[in-house]
């Protein structure tokens with residue numbers, strides 16, 4: 001029996017989490033400050049948050065925050081500690097929550113309920129290249145080749161996340177799957193499919209193509225899309241981002257597709273802490289597709305895993321078949337064979353974080 005490895009921390013020198021905080025976040029904060037005509041109060045709160053997260057200690061939410069009690073319960077002694085010593089998963093999630101605080105997202109006033117990332121998401125959807133990139137959707141076969149195509153599009157749509165592109169703006173490679181369990185997805189169908197959604201824009205457009213294809217070919221009888229309850233990780237999809245993606249695709253949401261959300265999706269916890277009501281909801285489906293890098297980190301645990309650890313040993317048992325569709329954009333990866341890892345380590349030092357490689361992993 002393998003030991004569970006240590007959680008990844010924000011400040012470990014030479015590790016990816018530190019890069020995210022020190023290289024990506026300054027650009028992110030600049031972009032958010034410029035996204036709306038915020039006043040000096042919001043802009044200086046954003047700058048203060050960045051400084052705090054780079055050199056200071058984790059401050060709590062203001063007492064009037066609607067989710068103050070939630071964060072108090074999720075604190076494992078991190079408030080008051082240097083950000084550098086806090087687990088990456090917790091700290092990053094809290095950083096996004098604090099962005100909402102800095103821009104007065106929950107406070108009565110002109111910015112209440114205004115998504116700070118909306119202009120960045122809108123710009124992605126306005127890209128005329130999307131018309132060309134989604135033209136293939138019109139000629140999809142209903143055979144297994146069709147399934148391969150829609151699954152791959154959903155996996156590599158995950159490269160498009162905006163926070164990632166702040167650091168890797170030119171990430172455009174051929175689509176390479178390190179592992180492909182699409183056949184196990186096919187075996188789990190037909191039935192109802194749940195998608196734990198990640199990003200809006202290009203990624204959810206691809207997810208909608210996948211959902212529509214599953215429904216149109218009779219592989220699925222209903223699809224549930226679980227989206228974020230609030231703006232998160234820049235481009236993570238909320239319900240309104242699903243609407244926008246449907247409009248961009250030119251196909252209204254199929255009545256067999258339900259959009260749901262849950263507070264847990266923005267909690268700084270891995271899937272071992274999933275509350276019973278949400279776990280019951282997921283178990284009501286034949287198969288659950290877990291999209292994206294962050295959801296992968298939450299599924300297996302944001303830990304310093306040996307990449308040859310079997311996926312089934314690391315991924316939490318949700319009591320329902322799970323298929324993770326993800327491009328590798330953080331250090332966490334499991335389920336690979338030793339030869340592949342040795343080859344990647346030698347050929348491509350940043351293979352775990354570059355977004356080049358994709359995974360379709362079933363449990």
Ligand SMILES: O=P(O)(O)OC[C@@]1(O)O[C@H](CO)[C@@H](O)[C@@H]1O
Nearest residue numbers: 020161163164292293294329330
């Ligand atoms: O979940 P997503 O959108 O696929 O990726 C989220 C992400 O951009 O954020 C993390 C670092 O900030 C990484 O895990 C990953 O690159």
